[in-house]
Amino acid sequence: MKNTVALLLLLISNYIFSQTINPEKLDDYFNYIEKNNLGVGSVSIFKNGKEIYSKNFGQKNIPGLTYDKNTRYQVGSVTKMITAVLIFRLIEENKLYLNSKLSEFYPEIVNADKITIKNLLEHSSGLGNYLVRNGEVWATEKTSDKEIMDLIITQGKSFEPGEKVDYSNSGYYLLTGILEQKYKKPFYKIVRSEIVRPLRLKNLAPFQPGQKNIFLPYHYQNNSWSILKKELDFLNVIGVGDISATPYDLNIFINSLFHHMILKKETLKLMEPVLGKESWGRGMAIWDFDGITFYGHGGDTLGSHSVLIYNKEADLSISYNTNGERIQKENFIKNIVDVIYNKEINFSEIKEEQ
Template sequence: MGQEKLDAFFNHLFDSKKMMGSVAIWSRDSLYYANSIGYADVHRKAKNDQDTKFRIGSITKTYTAVLILKAVEEKKLNLNTYLSDFYPQIKNAEKITIEQLLKHRSGLFNFTDIEGEDIWEQDFHTEAEIVQYVANEKSNFEPNSDYEYSNTNYTLLGFILEKIYQKNYADLLQEKICKPLKLINTYFSTETDVDKNEAISYNIQNEYIQNSTVNFSNHPASGGIASTAIELNKFLAALFNGKLISKASLDLMLPENKGEYGMGIEKTSFKNPVGYTHNGRINNYLAEYWYFPQEKLGIVTLSNAINVALFQSQNALIQYAYGKEFALPDFEQTKDLSKEQFAQIKGTYLEHGGKITITISSDGTNLIFQSSEIGQMYVPFRYKGNDIFEYEDEKVVLEFKPDEKRVLLKEAESVFDFIKI
């Protein structure tokens, strides 16, 4: 199958206002395929390219886990060390080990779930302020009794690295990972800089709406790294081929069961080939990697605007890598509505008497909802019949009135009226 078809697939995503971003396939120590679509900066018409840097969100955790295990190898740290050695003010710190932080088995409350955190994270905060921010939150379970993903775990791990090395996280990342691998487009910084060819995050509406800024001082080791699809692949290849940590340390990182979280890495649900993954999201920076050690195959998608599942991109890439056919998704219908029916309700709507807009589109299967107010990634709705769609068992309902070019958004006791524009 020719590269032209895969190029056409990604052009189709961009032309349909489904995605802007960058992708790459890495096969046996060399670049097999790369492509970039859309804009890093819509206002300046600066296009994404192979050197455009994207925030990779929680994929940062894979790098942080590597840095922790390098610290263990250098005898700077022990996996059985207790959190209380560094932060005794954190609840249950005397029971929580470094290993439990790595595996999300600490019980610590996820600070990104704190009400108002989306506003709080827009400003710079010091280590002391961040620790204080999480110190008073409840524990969700006794350490090592359960698993629950929490950004708090890796934020604290980053600060611990800074304490034991007396260097900041950005410098440690460069010293221990980027410089040895000659990665020039991978780094940690607190703010997005378009002059460094960094992509801006956008919500897709009838136009691209820039998301609110995030200060990554609040996501240091849990979600703040910027990188490219090619360099993320280079990092993965180096990690799995013994160029960063020992095989024994890598084995500690890797979970045994499908869908299980190890140390900064999750095992894919694929039966064959055996692979490992992590994804990330901050605003509409959505990122995902798959790596298959036996095949030495890396698949990476990074985006700065998207309203389809990243799986659509990842799946097309792996099908191409294996020489298999894949189809262009049809975004003009859903599985429940014909093209004619869907054409009547798709588009952008403005709140009656307000400024909020919502956009209705399709990912080729489901009806997709996006709101300008919350700047979030797409939300799929389920069809209930009679032009009514629901999300999460009727917690949110969309009732379309096609003849009037209106839609009612019902949430709890509130009803919001939107007019198609």
Template sequence: MPQVVRRVGVTALAVTLLAGVAGVAGVAAPGVATANSVALPKAAAGQDRPELQKAIQAFVDSGFAGVQLRVHDQLGDWVGSAGVRKLDEAAKPPTNGRFRVGSVTKTFTATLVLQLVAEGRIGLDSPVVDYLPRFGLDRRITVRMLLQHTSGVFNYTGEYYPDGTVAPGIPAAGKEWVDNRFHTYRPEELVRLALSKPARFEPGTDWSYSNTNYTLAGLLIEKVTGRSYAEEMKRRILRPLGLSGTVVPGARLGFPGPHAHGYYRYQDAGQWKTVDVTRQNPSLLSAAGDMISTTKDLQTFFSALMGGKLLPGPLLAEMRKPHPKSGDYRYGLGLFVQDTGPNCVGTIFHHNGSAPGGYGALMYGTPDGSRTLTASVTTGDAAIDPAQVFPKELEKLVTEVFCDGRTEVG
């Protein structure tokens, strides 16, 4: 099987099942470049990229409600959308629209933690319990293990085991989530629930994606800096890069600007129902997945990160190093690593994400940040299984952008 097919399919499934269910320009903060230093060239006005428009239309044709896509490559910037902003309306999703990025948040969180490592305020291989003693964590769990998902700590949104068994956590799917989607959770509450469950494995001995790791990372940031996670994210990354469309919403339900609506289809008493879940409380995912952003802001952030503007070289190299136990997922510190093969661009990095309902997000880039793909996908009322449909369309899109449309790769 071509490498790009295998890598994309596995990671898309991780997005659907893990990320969602399981789930001041000119003034730079320490270690951060200004927005001006990562400016990207503009595409020619009216540039036609029918192959990209076709790729996002395919998502809509397969049952998704809407897509917005931004690509930066050797031809410059291209932005487009397909589908609808809202069911029963004709308007397309706004290309400057905000959307819930889900686990893309983890890359932001990992970057912030590594900035503190660069400043000597956190030890990457230091025990987390030294910073957060109140939780009584196993002393073998290090900061690195949180960022690479090797701590073994139970995932508070539920554990899904290879044999098909499930250890339930806080519902992040189905009618239970729909009925409870406005509830506010405190990060400490989420962590304590996870720690009340048996660990999945001994620290450092295996790999398993867990939202608890990044909720702990958010609390670690707060403990070390004396500021809230949201304040520190704004101070270090959002304001310096000029990411005006990105927010850390906390428990706020709505959107701070133009946006497409997201929908969730579920069963209730044997009947299928579709509900608008645009307004939901993202505190369930905290620093593991609560952020709202735009395709432009994600492109600016990822280009800056990949281009070495946010972290010193040695720490960026650590971030990009997949842990051997992560297998086909190839996960480093807040990043997935994907090999597209010799007929494409080679290695790319990414982190996708999804909110529990309604929204999916894509963020991909080459090692130097010169070629990026950022996108949002919204679900509608079609009777589709995203875990089956999404990987196929994602594979086509990634191939179009990073293999110049070639289907024979690897």
């Protein structure tokens, strides 16, 4: 009986949202964040493939900050969803297979004869996280591809392929290398030809030295915002966390993906986590908000954070980017979802999280 009531309430909640969205309540939330200096960023919300709400917040609290509608955010590991889509494009074209072995491309990696493309995509390879060395994120200065590969080899394995799931930046570094071998061109050119140009994205771009009009990362200290002194060198995270974009263009991407404009319906199904069985799929995760299911990816650099998620039932997507985080992105996006689905938020309980 309880399950029936819960399902009925969920259906009612979805129905209420499907009829209307309250921009005033969203404005109230973001205005509170801005007034109390609890974050700096932007959000874009799409319904049925069209933007129905957008908001920039907190920027006016940073003296001298200039930006325009084309200013991009570093989106961190949201990049991985794009990398995964490109891998699945090759799979659709029978140029690569989920059961293809890593040894075909990188025989020097431990367990390369056992690790499959599927393992790399879903973080079940047993490989580690090359961005962390001696317990610290080290990739703030440019290093060589050889040094990164040597570190991946040195880190070895923590479990056998398929034994469990453990998030692996190393796996996506190798997937990027596989893409470049297959396409015979660098990652940024692959993204441009396969994603940016077909979708006519003006403000989504892989990292290139000298890139312009990107929000710098900020941190809050002594009651004011200041530029974060250290950020990742994005040449160290190509295909792993290097892409910058506006929330609008990220929404165009995820809507095109779920409307089957990039991958076939059956291919997209292979990417998705299996409800009730998996939290991670092959390039995307499940985000559950009290029974309301979204699919997508989050991303973090040392100073910028992103969430890009899509709900099938409502044909609804939310893209959130911040370059000044005081509330963890997971809780920030939950607040946004709660407002959209007409749940009450106690503003007095919203505060900085350590």
